[in-house]
Amino acid sequence: MTALRRIGTSLAAPALAVVVAVVITTLVILLIGQNPLTALQVLVDFGETPAQQTQAIVVILNRAVPLFLAGLAVSVAFRMGLFNIGVEGQYRMATVIAAGVGAAVVLPAPLHVLLIMVVAMAVGALWAGIVAVLKVTRGVSEVISSIMLNFIALGTASYLLTGPLRGSPEGAAIITTKEIPESGRFPAINGLFDVLGLAQPRGQLFGFLVVAVLVGIAVSVLLKRTRFGFDLRATGLSPSAATASGIDARRMVIKTMLISGAVAGLIGLPDLLGRTHSFGTEFTAGLGFLGIAVALLGRNSPIGIAFAALLFAFLDRAAVPLQFADIPASVVTIIQGTIVLSVVVANEIARQLTRRRAEHSTGQAAPPVQEPAGPAGTRIDARQEAGA
Amino acid sequence: MAATAAPGGGTPPVGAPGDGVPYAVELRGITKRFPGVVANRDIELRVRRGEVHAIVGENGAGKSTLMKTLYGMHRPDEGTILLDGRETTLRSPADAIAAGIGMVHQHFMLADNFTVLENIVLGSEPTKGGRLDRAEARRRIREISDRYALGLDPDELVENLGVGDRQRVEIAKVLYRGARTLILDEPTAVLVPQEVDELFGNLAELKREGLTVIFISHKLDEVRKVADSITVIRRGTTVGTADPRTTTSRQLAEMMVGSELPSPHTRTSTVREAAVLQLSGVSVASTDGGRPAVDDVALTVREGEVVGIAGVEGNGQAELVEAIMGLRSLAAGSVDFAGQDISTWSTRARREGGIGFIPEDRHRQGMLLEAPLWENRILGHQTRPPAVKGPFIDRKGARSDTERIMREYDVRAPGPDTLAHALSGGNQQKLIIGREMSSAPKLLIAAHPTRGVDVGAQSVIWELLKDARAEGMGILLISADLDELIGLSDTLHVMLRGRLVATLDPAALTPEELGGHMTGATDSAVGAA
Numbered sequence: 001m002t003a004l005r006r007i008g009t010s011l012a013a014p015a016l017a018v019v020v021a022v023v024i025t026t027l028v029i030l031l032i033g034q035n036p037l038t039a040l041q042v043l044v045d046f047g048e049t050p051a052q053q054t055q056a057i058v059v060i061l062n063r064a065v066p067l068f069l070a071g072l073a074v075s076v077a078f079r080m081g082l083f084n085i086g087v088e089g090q091y092r093m094a095t096v097i098a099a100g101v102g103a104a105v106v107l108p109a110p111l112h113v114l115l116i117m118v119v120a121m122a123v124g125a126l127w128a129g130i131v132a133v134l135k136v137t138r139g140v141s142e143v144i145s146s147i148m149l150n151f152i153a154l155g156t157a158s159y160l161l162t163g164p165l166r167g168s169p170e171g172a173a174i175i176t177t178k179e180i181p182e183s184g185r186f187p188a189i190n191g192l193f194d195v196l197g198l199a200q201p202r203g204q205l206f207g208f209l210v211v212a213v214l215v216g217i218a219v220s221v222l223l224k225r226t227r228f229g230f231d232l233r234a235t236g237l238s239p240s241a242a243t244a245s246g247i248d249a250r251r252m253v254i255k256t257m258l259i260s261g262a263v264a265g266l267i268g269l270p271d272l273l274g275r276t277h278s279f280g281t282e283f284t285a286g287l288g289f290l291g292i293a294v295a296l297l298g299r300n301s302p303i304g305i306a307f308a309a310l311l312f313a314f315l316d317r318a319a320v321p322l323q324f325a326d327i328p329a330s331v332v333t334i335i336q337g338t339i340v341l342s343v344v345v346a347n348e349i350a351r352q353l354t355r356r357r358a359e360h361s362t363g364q365a366a367p368p369v370q371e372p373a374g375p376a377g378t379r380i381d382a383r384q385e386a387g388a
Numbered sequence: 389m390a391a392t393a394a395p396g397g398g399t400p401p402v403g404a405p406g407d408g409v410p411y412a413v414e415l416r417g418i419t420k421r422f423p424g425v426v427a428n429r430d431i432e433l434r435v436r437r438g439e440v441h442a443i444v445g446e447n448g449a450g451k452s453t454l455m456k457t458l459y460g461m462h463r464p465d466e467g468t469i470l471l472d473g474r475e476t477t478l479r480s481p482a483d484a485i486a487a488g489i490g491m492v493h494q495h496f497m498l499a500d501n502f503t504v505l506e507n508i509v510l511g512s513e514p515t516k517g518g519r520l521d522r523a524e525a526r527r528r529i530r531e532i533s534d535r536y537a538l539g540l541d542p543d544e545l546v547e548n549l550g551v552g553d554r555q556r557v558e559i560a561k562v563l564y565r566g567a568r569t570l571i572l573d574e575p576t577a578v579l580v581p582q583e584v585d586e587l588f589g590n591l592a593e594l595k596r597e598g599l600t601v602i603f604i605s606h607k608l609d610e611v612r613k614v615a616d617s618i619t620v621i622r623r624g625t626t627v628g629t630a631d632p633r634t635t636t637s638r639q640l641a642e643m644m645v646g647s648e649l650p651s652p653h654t655r656t657s658t659v660r661e662a663a664v665l666q667l668s669g670v671s672v673a674s675t676d677g678g679r680p681a682v683d684d685v686a687l688t689v690r691e692g693e694v695v696g697i698a699g700v701e702g703n704g705q706a707e708l709v710e711a712i713m714g715l716r717s718l719a720a721g722s723v724d725f726a727g728q729d730i731s732t733w734s735t736r737a738r739r740e741g742g743i744g745f746i747p748e749d750r751h752r753q754g755m756l757l758e759a760p761l762w763e764n765r766i767l768g769h770q771t772r773p774p775a776v777k778g779p780f781i782d783r784k785g786a787r788s789d790t791e792r793i794m795r796e797y798d799v800r801a802p803g804p805d806t807l808a809h810a811l812s813g814g815n816q817q818k819l820i821i822g823r824e825m826s827s828a829p830k831l832l833i834a835a836h837p838t839r840g841v842d843v844g845a846q847s848v849i850w851e852l853l854k855d856a857r858a859e860g861m862g863i864l865l866i867s868a869d870l871d872e873l874i875g876l877s878d879t880l881h882v883m884l885r886g887r888l889v890a891t892l893d894p895a896a897l898t899p900e901e902l903g904g905h906m907t908g909a910t911d912s913a914v915g916a917a
Contacts (some may be wrong), residue, residue: 224781225780225781225783226779226780226781227770227771227776227779227780227781228779229781230763230766230770230781231770233759234756234759234763234767237756237757237758237759238752238755238756238757240752240753241752241753241754241755241756241767242767243715243735243753244713244715244735244745244747244753244754244768245735245739245767245768245769245770246734246735246736246737246738246739246740246768246770246771247735247736247770248734248735248736354807
């Protein structure tokens with residue numbers, strides 16, 4: 001089995017999923033009496049002038065950065081067989097507190113940004129840590145506890161926003177925290193367009209893109225190259241074999257959730273540090289849940305997640321232009337939803353194909369694998385051992 | 389010796405057996421290729437109606453591929469399948485079932501929370517007015533059960549059944565679908581000796597009723613006991629047939645591996661003074677809160693000594709092993725390793741300290757099936773070179789060391805990047821043993837080291853254990869293979885209901901005597917340890 005073929009197999013599943021999603025969406029658009037081709041045109045139409053086109057790219061990239069971080073946060077836990085559904089709550093808590101801290105202190109620029117990042121990561125990790133502690137001490141399924149903690153996080157974030165961290169004047173339509181001063185903002189990297197000889201867009205490209213890339217590389221190295229990453233993946237593949245090999249499953253649950261939560265804490269920062277400079281009622285929501293979809297589509301590999309985030313961002317960009325073309329923006333959501341559904345199915349098919357090929361390559365029958373491991377799709381029971 | 393008839397003659401070369409009745413199953417020149425490998429080549433198989441026909445061969449010799457061909461799970465590239473003299477094409481298991489072929493898998497496929505009846509009819513339910521016709525199903529199952537003396541109660545829940553009964557449910561499932569030819573894949577692998585005898589009784593009933601049984605195994609003594617004729621497969625092709633009445637196990641085994649065989653026996657003692665493992669008063673609570681799974685066990689393993697633990701499975705051996713490895717906490721007592729009390733050490737610390745571990749269930753505890761071999765080389769050795777450098781995985785080191793293990797331990801696989809589940813059981817086990825040996829442990833906990841492993845690999849594993857023992861490694865051997873226990877052990881303990889009930893001298897012990905101790909029949913005669 002050459003590397004090329006392996007890559008081929010891993011690309012086949014998401015590609016197939018996208019095709020299936022496009023077919024389904026076409027049917028939906030036809031059903032509501034619109035022209036699917038118009039929708040397609042809108043999707044790929046980035047505008048006429050070079051500035052409009054680079055602006056579209058900026059919109060996509062700015063949207064992709066938080067999606068990528070969210071997918072990464074989810075995937076770290078997925079790799080160990082943990083479902084961190086709580087990314088949503090983790091990033092909301094992290095962002096509101098980081099916004100509060102960022103507005104309250106004055107520091108030299110790099111330190112100020114760094115402090116906000118550290119606070120966000122710490123809060124995210126702490127919030128995820130609750131899930132881990134409940135799991136290893138009380139055997140509470142992380143799925144249940146992280147969903148419940150999402151509600152608590154949303155409520156707490158609202159309380160903090162309207163109460164102690166409120167910065168907007170009494171009676172304002174949009175409640176926000178105090179603005180983070182200039183020193184705590186992440187500079188845009190629009191210089192990139194000059195370097196590449198492209199037209200300057202209207203908007204600003206988040207400098208946080210650089211951080212996201214670095215975090216992606218760090219997570220990739222951590223998972224693939226380090227002992228810790230090996231332990232994590234081994235636990236995900238077979239909790240019983242991992243325990244027998246000397247991995248302390250409880251400790252792994254805690255460490256993994258802390259890392260996942262820390263990455264989740266960064267999700268809100270591209271927007272906070274690059275655009276809004278304060279947390280408010282209008283702050284981007286739902287990134288945590290989209291992260292689950294992105295991680296699934298990207299098959300839990302950082303590179304895959306990067307492409308998945310770009311694809312989702314590309315689709316999201318079309319939400320507004322679609323409405324101009326009289327097509328409901330929910331078409332985008334339908335595409336995203338069907339992609340995720342079909343990717344789960346396609347992943348499973350691809351996994352079986354890989355297995356079968358592996359068996360054929362040695363000509364030996366493998367016994368049925370009891371626990372269907374694999375890309376974080378289906379195993380809930382097998383993982384209970386890990387934390388019990 | 390590919391084309392020659394085997395010791396003791398065999399079947400006539402072409403056509404039907406002397407009496408003119410066509411063969412129940414005849415395979416002619418079956419070849420099955422997979423990319424890069426020929427799994428089966430020129431397979432010739434002739435099975436008479438109403439006989440028990442054994443197919444023996446090492447794991448990886450191509451038995452499973454052949455059976456999949458016969459059960460319609462894939463189609464051969466060359467050759468023909470004749471059923472009752474008629475050429476047949478089997479496109480799917482459904483075709484095979486329609487043609488009267490049934491398969492009893494090694495791993496049972498039963499729903500625990502269903503009754504025997506529900507399990508048997510599942511997938512071909514008799515219905516009346518759209519509802520499951522239980523009365524009809526019960527009647528037919530009773531009929532099958534009585535006719536073949538299976539002794540099944542249709543209304544019992546499967547979860548309450550023992551392994552032997554579950555197997556009979558599987559057999560009944562196949563008979564219910566009208567099978568006239570039954571394929572049994574390694575049916576005795578999961579059974580204790582008494583259950584094996586029961587199974588053979590059932591097979592005799594099937595035979596008496598004119599059914600044909602194809603029995604796949606590598607346990608040669610059993611094959612000789614139950615089979616009417618034997619076909620031997622080696623490296624993907626049939627090397628001959630044998631008559632069980634005139635062929636010895638040794639001759640058969642030599643046909644299988646194509647060379648002379650070693651035996652498990654080690655007689656010169658290499659036992660030294662220093663103890664590597666000392667258990668005193670070790671007790672482990674059972675998970676269901678009943679009597680302790682391990683009850684006040686004391687034993688010592690010295691350098692260069694093999695201490696065997698015999699016992700019917702489920703008498704606390706698994707729990708004892710897990711307690712020694714730190715996977716289960718002690719209720720009482722202490723575990724001393726090389727003079728240190730390690731009772732509170734983590735599993736990793738114990739492994740780093742020099743305890744090697746061959747788990748009884750390699751799929752559950754020994755391997756990451758969906759990971760490549762080189763990652764499996766790292767498993768359990770995450771903190772030690774050559775697999776790691778500081779906090780990082782040393783991919784190159786792990787790969788090359790995996791290659792070394794594959795070479796030295798004869799692990800047959802395309803390369804270190806092959807996924808573990810693509811290997812046969814014997815090759816997986818050899819990899820595990822190579823891995824555990826590579827860190828030169830002082831103590832090896834070997835739980836069923838040759839379970840599900842073919843004769844060739846078994847003898848290799850025995851040799852490895854003997855060499856390790858000679859070099860001063862202490863080995864705690866847990867096994868259900870009585871010959872293995874008697875042959876390898878310097879000291880032999882018998883475990884029954886969580887206690888060590890007897891200490892025996894393997895030099896003066898027959899498997900029959902040992903079997904008696906294991907069931908508690910001769911407890912008092914010898915006295916507790």
